[in-house]
Amino acid sequence: MAEQKVTGHHILLRHRDIPEIGEFEVYTAQGGFETFKKVVTTMEPEAIKQLVLDSGLRGRGGAGFPTGRKWMFVDDNNWPHYLVVNADESEPGTFKDREIMSKNPWQFLEGIMCSAFAIGANDIYIYLRGEFWQIAHELDRQIEKLHAESLLGEKLFGTDYALNIYTHLGAGAYICGEETALLNSIEGIMGQPRLRPPFPPAVGLYGKPTVVNNVETLANVALILEKGAAWYRSFGTAESAGTKVFSLSGRVKKPGNYELPLGTTYRQLIYEYGGGIMGDGKIKGIMSAGASSAVIVATDEVLDTPMAYESVPSLGADLGSASVIILDETVDMRWLINKTIDFFKHESCGKCTPCREGTFWMQKLTTRIASGDAGEADVELLHNVAKNMQGKCLCALGEFSTMAVASSIERFSEDFKV
């Protein structure tokens, strides 16, 4: 079984195997930054892109888009290019990038440096949510260290390649995790999404070709380039290669991050790693991708479903960022949707009408429903509002806000009986 290969053998959460890996000397003693040197001095960008494509690595921020493919979209007739790292981790239930950056920072940094070389970028911006203030300050110190070690700056390893990394702190806005809102935020305007196309690899930061990738995605890259595509594909499933950090939260005994091969089942995650349900209660539902997820009724069949990009959609949900929130029988779904809508109403950027108005009215309705004062017509109206928003919002946030609402009403109708 693939998962046995990973026990005591983390790819991303390597600090769990090598506790001091956050120290520069310990990381370099493990061969750290040798891959970056090899990449800059001996590899062609096209070959790196191809290798990453062949590895099957897909975007870990939620969309699951093939990373190498995204890199190949970068417009080589327009310069300069930018690499922007999405460290805005703000989805309720998601706390993986925070652990990677704070505990295994050098591997993360080497990953983004190799990736920048692959897409021909000389400047990297790491966009961190403002709450990651301490991590940003640590990263600033680590970036200084890399300059001191001549791993950043001009003429690296005697070549003409120059590379700099800058951190940029957000200030508390979930919407900035949407890549075009994030770019606007760096440009110093309100973090609202742009109309697409054009997509960032064509027109991104400052109007230049830009790749925006998630922290976890890029933290894989140095090891993929060191050990090869076949090695990475030896973990996971055919369509979902590699390992994934699953953020497990909610009503489980041992919440936390678990790095497991894609294709591990929900049952393994919840019972083997998460220790089962709090108070040995009965599981009721699973949110597979944080608060933006549709809620799945936790049947035996669901529990035995592999957590992979190709498998979760058959349950009427998505793998997404793999932020798995567990609900037990103490959870009233009327309360739950009121919680998720409070979040999305607060985080709606106000740019497009369906989301701005839809979340506003859904908040009114879910508040009334959660208080127990609602009639059947209110539940019907809520479902109608949610369904009418779908497919009409400027970005995914509006769509996300409807997922828990619509799926809860459809799949947990008992909770909504008046």
Next chain:
Amino acid sequence: MNALQHKYAKDIEKVLAKYPADRKQSAVMPLLYIAQRDGGYVTKQDLVEIGEILDMSTTEVASIVGFYTLYHDQPAGTYRIQVCTDLSCALRGADEFLENLCENVGIKVGETTEDGLVTIEAVMCLAGCDKAPMFQVQSPEGIEYHENQTVESTLALIESWKQEKED
């Protein structure tokens, strides 16, 4: 040179160096954090001065303050205790924690203690879902996480700030 530039010349210079010379507006967010170091909120004068430094209108700078939750245009307690009450934390008792904390401190959510030391706020997800109840403390020194909290541990933290203030 305005007052902000005068006081934080080096920091401002360092921030501006991060962005292309013709893209100064990118520095608006870091400059707002710098302005907030004094008093924990952004004053009208700060808006004007940041606008001067970055060739932005005061309204444009104000739009950034209004858009993001970590910028404040009103004074509050020196320490803002920002408790996450989002779904994952709420499933682990965050709402009860917040309620008990407020009761013990003697203020409501959003209010500030009489001595001006502490404001308690409820905020959206802080990416600390597995260690709830948890909160961050926003102060002029920055932002700090406190996880796996109890009302007792939080009251002890507040007590330590009181001692610090008296010393």
